Amino acid sequence: MSNLAAATLEKPVAVKKKKTGNTWGKALRQHYWLYIMLLPGVVWMLIFCYLPMGGLVMAFENFNPYSGAGGLINALLASEKVGFKNFRNLFMGTDFLMLLRNTLAISFANLLVAFPAPIIFALILNELRCMWFKRVSQTFVYIPHFVSLVIVYALTVQLFNSQDGFIIKMIESVVGAGKAPNVMGSPKYFVPLILGQNLWKETGYGTIIYLSALASVDPQLYEAAKIDGAGRWNLMWHVTLPGIKGTVVIMLIMKVGALLNTGYEQIFLLRNSMNAKVAEVFDTYVYLKGVSNGQYSMATTAGLFKSVVSLVMVLGANKCAKLLGESGLY
């Protein structure tokens, strides 16, 4: 306590000390520990984030890892420069439209169904009066978030594979053996499968952020609206939803910005030779072309295209949010 009092008394001195440290030499002398502490993070960023950005030149050359005097850096410098030829090949190629269509199909399915689901579920949970029931339910619905995508895949296989899947067998017991759809191995069930996994895994956990937004809506607003004769729906429409609008907009910005990032972990697990033509998205394409097939330049080009579009979209969505009067992300 006395320390605290002393600190308050000495505060002007401390502030003065900081203001005089306005040259680099002085700053380094005074706070050398802070700069030493920055080192691991900064070095890590330079090696693992900024150095790979240099590797993006592969998108503008016909990269050959064996060209040059040996070593990756020499190969990068020595490979044949081709300008935007890789991009032309990407956009003109037959793969591009397929990739774009598949990526957008998955993203929009997620945006239209998996994005509103936690909002709706949070509104439902918020209406429950029985607190123990609500708490127990919340404990259960958060569980899937914590298990890995491989386990989600394992569960999906065990429920839906055409040989011994629980749900498939259940359907067969109604429609007859062998008549159930081959869910894991046909293109038309691929997007619903991805969407179903996402809904199962993230809807519960996604409610946390909206529940906290709902809890911060001023109770007086509800009181006032009730006095004005508002019913359940009016309260939800005019008090609750405006109360969580800011949170919804921020979450939407993040979702829109990540529209091309379908992720590869989940898709890569569910993808097989039978549904490959709808399962190929930009992320899996980059992996298969680049890492598996060694077509480094083509894969880097596709990756760079995706990164640039994502960047533009996230900045654009943020701008839109600001124009609409929300605070945005930055």
Added chain:
Amino acid sequence: MAKNKDKVVNGFNHRSPGDNVVQVILYIITGLAALICVLPFLYVLASSFATEKEILERSFFIIPKTFSSNAYTYIMKDGSVFRGLKNSVIVTVVGTAINMFVSCTMAYPLSRKYLKGRNFFMNMVIVIMLFGGGMVPSYLLITQLLKLRNTFWALWLPGAMSAFNMIIIKNYFSGIPDELEEAAIIDGANDLYTFVKIMLPLSGPVLAAVSLFYAVGHWNGYFGAMMYIQDANKEVVQIVLRRVIMQSSNLPDQAIDWGVWGQPPTKAVRNATTVVATVPILVVYPFIQKYFTAGVMVGSVKG
């Protein structure tokens, strides 16, 4: 608990018949959702004790007629899933320690408003959140330049820091009253001492939450391991599970006594492996749930 009281105020104290119908429907929806989230686990647990014959021949069931632990005997003898668990523990513990070291040491200086060059370093962080080199350059960096293939470093180093998690910690440090730091400075403490003895002990909840974000990420990750680790002795548990599922239709015949059932229980092995891979996370879940919930709240505060 004060929060719960507020919720009651938010709710509806008057009850009309129509209102009650709506309530019942909401309870049913919530209950169903909760069931859907846990039933798959219970089904897999139950069917992992079923015999291969029953899994393949009987129509859908939850409780097996014949109880058999053959599948577990098989995976014990095979041992790969337990080796996978051991590797996953190593990857998770060391990986999380590295994550926390890099994130905290980065977060503390960035949380000091008087740090010269703070904006520059902060912008460096924001850039990596928005843009990156992508998978192929990183892959070449790790396999060809750093030669980390088949080492756990390939799983630890590329994700040594998450900008998002670092900013969560930074915001928490920023929220600790300046007076505490100033008092320490007057007592002659340097920045390192202040960080270790004052800032870290005061940040328990956020450090716990962020550690858990990192740890669950390491435990659940499989793609890095798939790309960089081909050595079977270094397989993590997620990779073992993925392999077992993909092979579940054609496991190799091995000279193992299957007892009265006489055939390798590939489907049952698949189920048992899923159970063994799922149990660790479900066992720790009750203990980490509250930190996670708290972490989402901390993360949602903008900085």
